[in-house]
Amino acid sequence: MEIGFLGLGIMGKAMSMNLIKKGFKVTVWNRTLSRCDELVEMGASVGETPAAVVKKCKITIAMVSDPAAALSVVFDKDGVLEEISSGKGYVDMSTVDPETSSKISEAITSKGGSFVEAPVSGSKQPAEAALLVILAAGDKALYEEAIPAFNAMGKKSFYLGPIGNGARMKLVVNMIMGSMMNAFSEGIVLADRSGLNPSDLLDVLDLGAIATPMFKGKGPNMIKSNFSPAFPLKHQQKDMRLALALGDENAVSMPIAAAANEAFKKARSMGLGDLDFSAVHEVVKQHKD
Numbered sequence: 001m002e003i004g005f006l007g008l009g010i011m012g013k014a015m016s017m018n019l020i021k022k023g024f025k026v027t028v029w030n031r032t033l034s035r036c037d038e039l040v041e042m043g044a045s046v047g048e049t050p051a052a053v054v055k056k057c058k059i060t061i062a063m064v065s066d067p068a069a070a071l072s073v074v075f076d077k078d079g080v081l082e083e084i085s086s087g088k089g090y091v092d093m094s095t096v097d098p099e100t101s102s103k104i105s106e107a108i109t110s111k112g113g114s115f116v117e118a119p120v121s122g123s124k125q126p127a128e129a130a131l132l133v134i135l136a137a138g139d140k141a142l143y144e145e146a147i148p149a150f151n152a153m154g155k156k157s158f159y160l161g162p163i164g165n166g167a168r169m170k171l172v173v174n175m176i177m178g179s180m181m182n183a184f185s186e187g188i189v190l191a192d193r194s195g196l197n198p199s200d201l202l203d204v205l206d207l208g209a210i211a212t213p214m215f216k217g218k219g220p221n222m223i224k225s226n227f228s229p230a231f232p233l234k235h236q237q238k239d240m241r242l243a244l245a246l247g248d249e250n251a252v253s254m255p256i257a258a259a260a261n262e263a264f265k266k267a268r269s270m271g272l273g274d275l276d277f278s279a280v281h282e283v284v285k286q287h288k289d
């Protein structure tokens with residue numbers, strides 16, 4: 001099957017590579033076109049615009065940074081909307097809010113196309129290893145048609161019902177993750193400043209009920225202040241912001257998520273937005289009496 005892929009950042013690059021490895025014919029586009037080169041070496045074709053990709057492919061997938069980017073690739077000049085039509089499907093795997101997803105869905109379906117939102121749980125390594133968890137919602141027939149592609153990129157896909165539910169699930173998951181990352185950062189600094197070895201803390205955590213792959217995977221690098229980006233902090237802050245808006249809409253009090261969001265905002269103001277989201281650790285470390 002000919003699949004289009006828009007957005008070759010940390011996630012999109014790994015996901016489109018897996019599609020090629022599993023035998024799909026892939027046509028890629030990225031705003032910064034030079035990022036397509038590595039994919040071309042693996043056998044991908046390049047579309048000059050999102051519209052050109054959609055024209056060529058039955059299903060086009062997008063994986064871009066945020067709501068503004070997701071809207072831009074659809075609605076701007078040479079965007080998806082110019083070529084989407086009956087018989088073509090569009091699958092947006094970016095993390096956005098339910099309203100953005102609904103706007104895209106309405107536009108695509110009004111031109112006869114079908115739409116699925118399918119944000120993912122899992123970071124750079126799971127994307128590379130095709131172990132993502134796919135949180136899909138929207139057009140059921142397109143979801144079923146896209147399952148072979150989802151299987152090439154992930155270990156499990158969920159169909160969660162109407163448009164918005166994939167986005168909501170993703171925001172809830174990342175809200176929990178961002179709050180946990182802040183508590184973890186505070187714990188590492190507290191262990192260190194109170195005279196404990198932070199590496200011992202990691203060993204203790206790993207053997208108990210709150211052991212998580214995130215603590216195990218990120219902890220040693222955090223202790224070494226290595227924040228090479230797997231999940232850029234600016235995107236985690238975007239997700240906290242969107243999750244807090246979802247909380248407001250649903251009258252859910254979320255003081256812990258709100259505090260975590262402030263810490264991520266502070267980290268962005270310190271110029272850490274392009275580093276891994278674990279760099280929020282630097283915000284805790286910076287405070288001294």
Ligand SMILES: NC(=O)c1ccc[n+]([C@@H]2O[C@H](COP(=O)([O-])OP(=O)(O)OC[C@H]3O[C@@H](n4cnc5c(N)ncnc54)[C@H](OP(=O)(O)O)[C@@H]3O)[C@@H](O)[C@H]2O)c1
Pocket residue numbers: 007008009010011012030031032035063064065066068069072073093094095096120121122123124230231232235236
């Ligand atoms: N990294 C993770 O661990 C992870 C995990 C789960 C979900 N996500 C979500 O997946 C999405 C992509 O994340 P990522 O980590 O791959 O981000 P990234 O490395 O920052 O890549 C962002 C991509 O979006 C493109 N982009 C940004 N603004 C654009 C615009 N206005 N028009 C067109 N393209 C635009 C970028 O193009 P350029 O190359 O031209 O800048 C790039 O291809 C985000 O929604 C993120 O929240 C990430």
